[in-house]
Amino acid sequence: MQSQAVRAHQEGPRQAPNSAVLDGLKTQIRTIERGRAAVAAEHVLSLGDETLDRALPWNGLPGHGLHEISGDAAATGFAAGLMAGFGRIRANGTVLWCQRERTLYPQGLAAFGFDPDRMILAHGANDTDILWALEEGLRTPSLIGVVGRISKIPPIAARRLQLAAEESGVMCLLLRPGAPHAPAGAALTRWRVTAMLGAPIDGPGFGPPSWRLELQRCRLGEAGNDNRRAASATLGKTRAWPRNWEVEWCDETGGLALAAGLRDRPVEPRHLSDGIH
Amino acid sequence: MTQVHGGTRIAAANPAAEAAGIVPGQPLADARALYPGLAVHPAAPAEDLKALDLLAEACTRFTPWTAVDPVWGGCAVGGGLGAGLWLDITGCAHLFGGEAALLERLTGWLGRQNISARAGLADTPGAAWALARHATNDSAPFTIAESGALRQCLAGLPVAALRLEASVIEGLDRLGLRRIGDLLEMPRGPLAKRFGGVVLKRLDQALGQADEPISPRRPPPRHVARLAFAEPVGRAEDIAAGLDRLLDRLCRGLEAAGEGARQLDFTLYQADGTTERRTIGTSRPSRDPRHLARLFRDKLDGADPGFGIEIMALAAARTNNLDEKQTGLTGWALEPAKDVNRADTARLVDRLSGKLGARNVTRVRPVESHLPERAGRAQSAIDASDTANDWKGPGRRLPRPVELLPQPLPIDVMAPVPDGPPVMFRWRRRQHRVARAEGPERIAPEWWRAEDTPLSRHVRDYYRLEDEGGKRYWVYREGLYRPDRPPAWYLHGFFA
Numbered sequence: 001m002q003s004q005a006v007r008a009h010q011e012g013p014r015q016a017p018n019s020a021v022l023d024g025l026k027t028q029i030r031t032i033e034r035g036r037a038a039v040a041a042e043h044v045l046s047l048g049d050e051t052l053d054r055a056l057p058w059n060g061l062p063g064h065g066l067h068e069i070s071g072d073a074a075a076t077g078f079a080a081g082l083m084a085g086f087g088r089i090r091a092n093g094t095v096l097w098c099q100r101e102r103t104l105y106p107q108g109l110a111a112f113g114f115d116p117d118r119m120i121l122a123h124g125a126n127d128t129d130i131l132w133a134l135e136e137g138l139r140t141p142s143l144i145g146v147v148g149r150i151s152k153i154p155p156i157a158a159r160r161l162q163l164a165a166e167e168s169g170v171m172c173l174l175l176r177p178g179a180p181h182a183p184a185g186a187a188l189t190r191w192r193v194t195a196m197l198g199a200p201i202d203g204p205g206f207g208p209p210s211w212r213l214e215l216q217r218c219r220l221g222e223a224g225n226d227n228r229r230a231a232s233a234t235l236g237k238t239r240a241w242p243r244n245w246e247v248e249w250c251d252e253t254g255g256l257a258l259a260a261g262l263r264d265r266p267v268e269p270r271h272l273s274d275g276i277h
Numbered sequence: 278m279t280q281v282h283g284g285t286r287i288a289a290a291n292p293a294a295e296a297a298g299i300v301p302g303q304p305l306a307d308a309r310a311l312y313p314g315l316a317v318h319p320a321a322p323a324e325d326l327k328a329l330d331l332l333a334e335a336c337t338r339f340t341p342w343t344a345v346d347p348v349w350g351g352c353a354v355g356g357g358l359g360a361g362l363w364l365d366i367t368g369c370a371h372l373f374g375g376e377a378a379l380l381e382r383l384t385g386w387l388g389r390q391n392i393s394a395r396a397g398l399a400d401t402p403g404a405a406w407a408l409a410r411h412a413t414n415d416s417a418p419f420t421i422a423e424s425g426a427l428r429q430c431l432a433g434l435p436v437a438a439l440r441l442e443a444s445v446i447e448g449l450d451r452l453g454l455r456r457i458g459d460l461l462e463m464p465r466g467p468l469a470k471r472f473g474g475v476v477l478k479r480l481d482q483a484l485g486q487a488d489e490p491i492s493p494r495r496p497p498p499r500h501v502a503r504l505a506f507a508e509p510v511g512r513a514e515d516i517a518a519g520l521d522r523l524l525d526r527l528c529r530g531l532e533a534a535g536e537g538a539r540q541l542d543f544t545l546y547q548a549d550g551t552t553e554r555r556t557i558g559t560s561r562p563s564r565d566p567r568h569l570a571r572l573f574r575d576k577l578d579g580a581d582p583g584f585g586i587e588i589m590a591l592a593a594a595r596t597n598n599l600d601e602k603q604t605g606l607t608g609w610a611l612e613p614a615k616d617v618n619r620a621d622t623a624r625l626v627d628r629l630s631g632k633l634g635a636r637n638v639t640r641v642r643p644v645e646s647h648l649p650e651r652a653g654r655a656q657s658a659i660d661a662s663d664t665a666n667d668w669k670g671p672g673r674r675l676p677r678p679v680e681l682l683p684q685p686l687p688i689d690v691m692a693p694v695p696d697g698p699p700v701m702f703r704w705r706r707r708q709h710r711v712a713r714a715e716g717p718e719r720i721a722p723e724w725w726r727a728e729d730t731p732l733s734r735h736v737r738d739y740y741r742l743e744d745e746g747g748k749r750y751w752v753y754r755e756g757l758y759r760p761d762r763p764p765a766w767y768l769h770g771f772f773a
Contacts, residue, residue, distance in 0.1 A: 073748070076679045077773020094622050096629075105681035105770060106641045106653050110668040112679075112773070116641050117666050120622075120658050122629050123637040133629055140625040142618035195747035195773075197712055205715045206743060209773050249773075 043169060045085045048255020055215060055243055056189070063089070063145070063171040066162040066186060070176040071193035074211050076104070077112055077249070078193045079147050079173045084113035084254060086144045086171055096137035098122040098130045099149035099175070113254040118144070131157050138164035138172055145171035155185055162186040190217040196246060199259060209249040210259055288320040302443075325360065332392070333362050333494050334554075338546040338588050339383055340369040341497040346406075361409065363402060363491050372503075380419040388418075390550040400424055402491055403483030404431060407438030407457075427484055432458030439479040445472055457483075498542075500534070500593035502526040509548045509585020516545070516580065516589070520573055523591040524566040537562025537599030543573060545580065546588040553580060557631050560659040561623045562597035568624055575632045626658045635659050643668060647720050649681060649769065675718060676741060678751045678770030685767035688752065696758040698740045702750075704768055709744040716740035717754075741772065749773075 043063035046053050053060045061067065063086050069075045083095050097104065097119055106116035124130040127150050137146035138161060153174065165172040174187065191213065198210040250257040285305040297312040308315055326345065333343040342365040366379060373379040380396050387394040396419035397408025404427050411434045412420040422430040431438070434457050436449050448471070454460055460468070460480060469477055481487035502523040510516070520543065531537060539562055545553040557572040629638040639655035643666050646652050652673075667673070689703040698714035717738035737753040744750070749772035755765045 073678070073680050073771035074773050080679065080773075092618055096625070102683055103680045105649075105678055107643070107649075107668065107673060108677040108679035108681070108770070108772070110673070111677065116643075116653070116668050117664065119641065120626060120629075121639045121641065121655065122633055123639075124633055129633060133633065136625060136628055140621050142621035143625070195749065197743065197745065197747040206713060206741065206749070209749075210747065211773075 043086075043089065045082065045089060046255065048250060048253050049247070049258050051258060052213075052245060052247070052256060056218060062188065064169045065165050065188035066158065066172045066174065068174045068176060068187040068190045069193060070178070070191070072177060072195075074193045074195045074209070075175055075177075075191075076109075077209055078191070078211065078213075079175055080109040080114040081112040081249060081254070081256075082173065083145055083147065083171075084115070087115060087118060088113075088254070090144050093118070093142055093144035095119045095144050096122060096133070096140075096146040097148075098124060098133045098137070098146065100124060100126070100130065101149070111251075112249065113251075127152055131161070134161060134172060135164055138168055138170050141168045141170060143170050145173060147173045147175060149175040149177065151177060158186040162188070187217070188219050189215065192216055196259075198248070207248065208251065211247055211249075213245045213247050213256070215243045329360055329362065330494070335546070335550055335552050336362060336364055336383075337544065337590070338552075339373070339379060340364050340366045341501060341590075341592070342367075342493045344491050344493050361406070365491075365493070366398075372505075376421055380421065384418040386550065394418060396420075398422065399430070400427060401483055401485040402489050403440065403479060404485075406440060407431060407434050407483060411435055411438040428461065431483060432456065432461060436460060439476070439483060441476065441479060445475060448472060449476070495594075498592040498594050500527055500530050500536070500538070500596065501590060502530070502592075503588065503590045505588045506586065509587050511582035511585045513577070513580075516577060516582065516586065517570075517574070519586075519589045520577070520591070521566070521570055523589060524569050527591050527593060528564040528566045528569070531564040531593065531596065531599075534596075535598060535600060536593075536596040537564045538569065538593040538595070539597050540593070540595035541569060541573075542592045542594050543576075544590045544592070545582070545586045546590070547582065548584040548587055551583065555580070556594070558595075558627070558635065558659055559623070560626045560630075561620065562599040563624075563627075564599060568627070572627055572631045575628070630657070630659045642666060643673070646723065648723060649677065649720070650683070651723075676715075676772070678749075679773045681751075681770040682768065685753070685769045688766050688768045690752070690754075690766040692764075695760075695764065696738070696754075699742065699752070699766065702742070702752065702766065702768075704750075709742075709748075709750075711742045712745050712747075713743040714740050715742075720753075739769070 044058050044060035045063060046060045061082065067082075069079055071078070087093065087095070095114075095118055098121075100123065102123060104121065106119065109119075110116055122130075122133045124133055130148050130150050131153070134146050134148040137143055158174075161172050161174075164170075193214075194212045196210045196212045198207040201207045246259045247256040248259045287299060287301050287303045287305060287308050289301055290299045294308075294312070294315065297315075299308045299311055299315065305317065329345045333345050336343045344363040346361040346363055364383075366376070370376045370379050373382055376398055380398055384394050384396055393415075395409045395413040397405040397410070397412065398419065399405040399408055399422035404422055408420040408422055408430065412430070420430075435455060436457060436459075437446050438457060439460075441449075449455070449460075454463070457480070460476065465477055478487060482489045504519050504523055506519075510519070523543075527538075527541075538559065540556060540558050543555045543557075545555075547553065555573065555576040557569070557576060559569075559572070563569060626638060635657045638658045640658045640661040641653045642656050642661070642664075644652055644654045686704070690699040691701040692699040698711070698716055700711050702709050702711065717740055720737045720739060722734050722736065735756045737755055739751060739753045742750045742752055750768060751770035751772065752766055752768050755767060758764065
């Protein structure tokens with residue numbers, strides 16, 4: 001009896017997995033994950049444009065998790081804009097901004113609707129200090145969010161940040177200078193923001209900040225997003241990831257707007273996105 | 278040795294030298310004649326004071342009220358007995374089992390560290406000074422004057438015990454007044470006439486008839502908790518447990534007084550005589566033991582207990598009023614959500630400042646200045662109150678970068694017109710072709726400010742540049758155009 005049972009147990013894995021059971025489990029996991037996404041629905045920030053919001057399973061950017069943004073000054077501006085947006089959702093609250101360099105210029109951040117009065121700036125001597133400060137911030141529910149600029153992040157540290165952020169409902173933005181070799185796997189979304197030549201405007205000067213926004217990864221994106229699937233089906237794309245948009249910062253709405261007028265530009269070739277779409 | 282009145286004199290001598298007949302105040306030449314092989318070192322009064330200060334700090338294990346008696350060297354004071362420490366042990370003696378027991382521990386503890394110490398205990402500083410220096414010897418390192426018996430105690434001591442100058446002592450000696458007792462029997466008038474008020478003043482101070490205030494090294498804190506161990510402890514858990522008990526006691530005291538701590542000093546008195554002090558600050562007054570313990574936790578990470586800790590003391594160095602909060606049934610304070618938020622944030626600031634340093638955790642305040650590097654001032658978040666400032670006022674609508682280099686970087690620039698925007702610039706060994714430029718915005722130096730740096734003395738013409746990739750830079754040309762010299766260009770920031 002006993003030996004038979006053991007044999008049966010040993011043989012189990014060799015058999016082809018029961019696809020019905022697996023599908024059932026997958027659905028269950030999906031429901032759980034969707035449930036979690038739904039709970040945070042009131043903390044979802046619209047990015048300013050419907051197309052962008054629909055690309056995300058939460059119909060906007062959720063304020064309860066870890067998000068990774070790579071890029072240089074453009075990423076800083078994007079992060080400031082996001083924090084300003086969450087600041088509008090949560091009327092009082094502070095943003096903790098941690099980085100090593102003393103280069104952040106509050107007055108420039110103010111252009112993205114970000115209120116420098118509501119920022120606490122922490123300078124760490126090394127990445128360990130910054131990670132520690134970020135985690136401390138994430139355990140303080142009264143914060144709107146924490147922003148950390150960090151070049152290297154161990155996977156476990158990223159996971160810890162994500163868990164802390166999920167638990168307290170504080171948003172965590174990780175700024176990664178340049179293109180990081182090892183992205184934080186635990187992040188809910190991963191973005192890359194690069195500067196882009198803005199549309200020509202009438203008269204002297206520049207237009208609003210224009211960026212190429214790339215959604216490189218999005219958790220739950222494969223599983224739950226019917227909108228996205230439909231969108232990619234209509235466009236007839238074989239590969240939908242990463243997703244690219246050309247956007248402009250819109251002062252009036254305090255969000256992003258798709259840069260529609262850019263197509264008419266004669267100079268700038270769309271080499272990056274051409275290769276992907 | 279030290280230089281006095283043009284000659285080199287002995288400032289202090291060790292026991293061996295004293296045995297050879299060398300005394301402080303002696304000219305060096307005389308001392309050399311007495312003992313040719315004498316080793317001489319220049320006196321370092323500043324170093325001595327520093328060492329005394331450290332010793333005074335260590336002595337706070339006996340009383341929080343300690344001070345350095347800075348009279349240094351053998352020349353200023355007769356008898357060659359100079360600097361010392363004041364310890365006001367009012368209300369502390371019973372902790373050690375009486376005055377004698379305290380002094381025995383004090384001298385024994387110093388002796389174990391190879392510091393030969395003499396102690397005198399009396400009702401007045403003057404009498405204690407006299408007793409310590411003239412009523413002690415190696416076998417009896419301390420003397421206590423019974424309360425009310427000051428006169429008898431002092432009567433037998435030499436007049437030098439009154440902290441008088443050498444010339445005064447000589448004068449008294451010539452009159453045959455060698456003991457304090459002799460002075461006590463003299464009529465006061467002639468004494469005052471002959472020696473000025475100084476003799477009488479010292480006499481009165483010693484007897485408690487004149488006031489002699491002594492300021493402590495640091496004002497003794499009003500809230501102190503202290504924990505002594507029978508055996509030295511050294512484990513981190515023991516320190517943490519001791520701290521918890523002290524915090525508990527201190528916070529109860531603070532609550533009774535309606536105060537909250539802004540700064541706490543945690544002092545570890547170690548068996549080898551050294552002290553280790555950890556200080557934390559809070560941005561709002563607090564008497565929450567759990568929060569305060571958390572602030573200390575990071576600070577105690579690197580604490581080295583050495584040979585073990587004998588005494589721990591926790592003192593609230595700075596306090597503010599903190600009113601009683603009504604708490605709900607669950608123990609949570611019934612506060613409006615905004616206050617809870619602010620308290621939360623304040624606690625975060627405390628923790629961050631504790632670990633990263635108060636300098637590194639800042640809030641930024643706008644400053645009325647046109648110079649970009651001056652327009653914001655970082656203020657330590659622990660001291661900053663959250664105020665609303667005008668960041669979007671009329672003077673602040675001009676485009677500003679999101680990142681500003683602390684030090685502008687010199688760049689090579691190609692500009693077709695000498696006072697026009699560049700068409701190309703070189704930065705980080707790469708050519709950047711300028712697609713669009715905006716400017717100039719001229720920022721003049723602020724001549725009315727005294728603290729000018731070399732870079733802020735010239736007019737700057739700022740341009741925003743966009744390179745072909747769309748990256749936006751903030752560059753400036755320094756100085757006005759001069760035909761004889763190519764202008765200097767700097768990169769100062771990055772736009773998003």
